[in-house]
Each structure stands twice: as structure tokens, then as C-alpha cells.
Amino acid sequence: MRRLRRSEAMRRLVRETHLEPSGMVLPLFVCPGEGVKREIVSMPGNFQMSVDEIVKECETVHGLGLGAVILFGIPASKDEEATGGYDADGIVQRGVRAIKRAVPGLLVITDVCNCEYTSHGHCGKIVDGDVDNDATLEWLTASAVSHAQAGADVVAPSDMMDGRVAAIRKSLDENGFAQIPILSYAAKFASAFYGPFREAAESAPQFGDRRSYQMDPANGREAMREIELDLEEGADMILIKPAMPYLDLIRQARDRFDVPVGAYQVSGEFSMIMAAARNGWIDQERAMVESLTCIKRAGASIVLTYFAKDMAKLLG
Numbered sequence: 356m357r358r359l360r361r362s363e364a365m366r367r368l369v370r371e372t373h374l375e376p377s378g379m380v381l382p383l384f385v386c387p388g389e390g391v392k393r394e395i396v397s398m399p400g401n402f403q404m405s406v407d408e409i410v411k412e413c414e415t416v417h418g419l420g421l422g423a424v425i426l427f428g429i430p431a432s433k434d435e436e437a438t439g440g441y442d443a444d445g446i447v448q449r450g451v452r453a454i455k456r457a458v459p460g461l462l463v464i465t466d467v468c469n470c471e472y473t474s475h476g477h478c479g480k481i482v483d484g485d486v487d488n489d490a491t492l493e494w495l496t497a498s499a500v501s502h503a504q505a506g507a508d509v510v511a512p513s514d515m516m517d518g519r520v521a522a523i524r525k526s527l528d529e530n531g532f533a534q535i536p537i538l539s540y541a542a543k544f545a546s547a548f549y550g551p552f553r554e555a556a557e558s559a560p561q562f563g564d565r566r567s568y569q570m571d572p573a574n575g576r577e578a579m580r581e582i583e584l585d586l587e588e589g590a591d592m593i594l595i596k597p598a599m600p601y602l603d604l605i606r607q608a609r610d611r612f613d614v615p616v617g618a619y620q621v622s623g624e625f626s627m628i629m630a631a632a633r634n635g636w637i638d639q640e641r642a643m644v645e646s647l648t649c650i651k652r653a654g655a656s657i658v659l660t661y662f663a664k665d666m667a668k669l670l671g
């Protein structure tokens with residue numbers, strides 16, 4: 356076997372998996388103000404950015420040839436009803452409009468969820484101490500339609516309510532957005548690896564946790580059932596999230612479903628590599644390349660990753 360490993364030229368010839376900027380999506384956090392570019396302490400190199408700064412960032416991203424950006428919003432204020440999430444003049448809606456005006460060729464995905472907009476930090480409407488499924492669907496459909504009206508190319512629901520894909524599909528169609536695809540976070544687990552994101556998006560739940568709606572990390576068959584249901588409801592593409600602890604499920608999804616399969620290398624996966632690298636315990640560039648290559652080898656054709664820009668630069 357070692358004959359084919361003797362030089363980089365030989366290894367390159369027989370390499371089975373290649374990374375490309377077009378398959379990578381960069382998550383961005385848009386916040387109020389002007390000229391704001393605040394680094395997220397636990398996610399070095401990532402920022403909360405005001406609309407004008409996001410536009411500049413998107414020009415760079417487009418130049419690097421990345422597949423898309425996915426936008427998360429940090430509203431000026433939060434309330435019980437998540438109104439900032441479906442406000443036509445909300446922070447994500449303004450961000451999308453500005454990006455599409457300045458960089459029309461860049462694909463813009465929006466994350467559809469309520470946790471960034473609720474004062475309690477949960478992903479939906481609280482009734483009797485828990486998130487109410489069907490009441491939450493109304494907020495989600497309103498958000499998705501408002502994102503499409505602002506010019507989003509793809510909407511990506513990440514809330515894990517039952518029936519949200521069907522509800523969003525119906526609302527998009529009724530409002531003249533039959534052409535807008537849904538990228539569903541079909542199998543999203545209640546994960547410890549979202550920690551840094553919750554600092555970035557200021558969205559940590561103020562009581563309890565998300566285990567009554569996000570999946571139990573122990574359940575792989577249930578993940579396939581979630582994907583199956585989302586596809587029946589009209590999802591065009593699906594995501595597994597997080598990525599690296601769930602490579603088995605990425606592979607199973609790739610083998611079972613003939614739709615584009617994506618994976619989200621989440622904040623905690625990114626921050627662990629960065630923290631270890633900063634301590635001199637791991638080589639940042641090699642860990643980045645290896646983690647992304649293996650997520651792709653497992654079967655993901657689309658990878659959401661905070662390394663998207665660095666990886667694209669490395670690929671030249």
C-alpha cells in the first residue's frame with residue numbers, strides 16, 4: 356500500500372476526497388449599528404457585524420468563491436413573542452436586502468429560528484413551561500416569508516418543531532415564493548457543542564434546556580426518521596448538526612436519501628480546534644483540513660463551517 360503514498364504528487368493523484376470553496380457556507384452574525392465589528396471571544400476570527408460591515412465581508416466571501424453565507428440575527432431587543440424574527444425591518448431582513456443589493460451573485464441562506472429573538476432564549480412560544488409546537492409554527496412561517504421578501508435565496512429552519520417544513524413550504528408557496536428552496540436542519544441534536552454560538556448569538560435559554568425539541572444524541576434511527584419526514588414535507592436539502600460527532604449519520608443519510616446532504620461543523624467544534632491550537636497542542640491548519648475532509652468523506656456535499664474563509668484561502 357505504501358507505493359501510492361511516497362510523494363505528495365502521488366498522494367494527490369489517488370486522493371478520493373477534495374474540498375472546494377463552492378461546497379462551503381460561512382455563518383455570519385448581523386447586529387444593529389454602523390461600523391460595528393465585535394469579535395466573539397470564544398470564536399476567534401468571527402464577529403458580530405453591523406449591516407455595513409456584513410456587506411464588506413460578503414464582498415470578500417464572494418471573491419473567495421464560497422458557496423453561500425448563512426445569516427443569524429442579533430436584534431436590538433428581544434421579547435416573549437420573538438417579534439424581531441419576523442419583522443419586515445428586522446436585523447436579518449435588513450442584512451439580506453443590503454447583501455443582495457451589493458453582492459447579488461452571492462447565495463444568501465437565512466437561519467429560521469426564534470431563539471435569537473425571544474427574551475427567554477427558547478426556540479418558540481412558551482406555554483405551560485414548554486415550547487408549544489403549533490403556536491411556534493406561526494412565527495416560523497412568518498419569519499421564512501419575511502426572509503424571502505427581503506431577498507433570501509434559501510431558508511433554513513433550525514428550530515426542530517414538528518411539521519415546520521410543511522408549514523413553511525405552504526406559506527412560501529402562498530406568498531409567491533414557490534421557487535425558494537428549504538434547507539432543513541432535519542437532524543439537529545441537543546448538543547453541548549453549541550456553547551460558543553450561544554455567546555455569539557446571545558441566545559442561551561434562560562431556563563431549562565432544548566431537550567424537549569432537539570434530538571437525543573443517542574438516537575441514529577430517529578435521525579433517519581426526522582430526515583424522511585422533512586423530505587416528505589418538502590425539504591429540498593437536509594442538514595446534520597453537529598458534524599464531527601455524527602459522521603455515522605452523515606454517511607447513513609448520504610446512502611439513504613438522494614438529496615443534497617449538508618453538515619454543520621458547529622461553533623464548539625471550531626472553538627475546540629482554535630483553543631487547542633492557541634495552546635500549541637494541535638496544528639490549526641492541519642486540524643481544519645482534516646476535519647473538513649472527513650466530514651466530506653462521510654458524505655456531506657455542503658459544509659457549514661466557521662473555517663470557510665481560511666479553507667478557501669488555503670485552496671487558493
Ligand code: PBG
Binds near residue numbers: 513548549
Ligand atoms: C438556532 C441555532 C443554533 C445553532 C444554529 N442555529 C443554536 C442552538 O440551537 O442552540 C448552533 C450553531 C453553532 O453552534 O455553530 N436554533
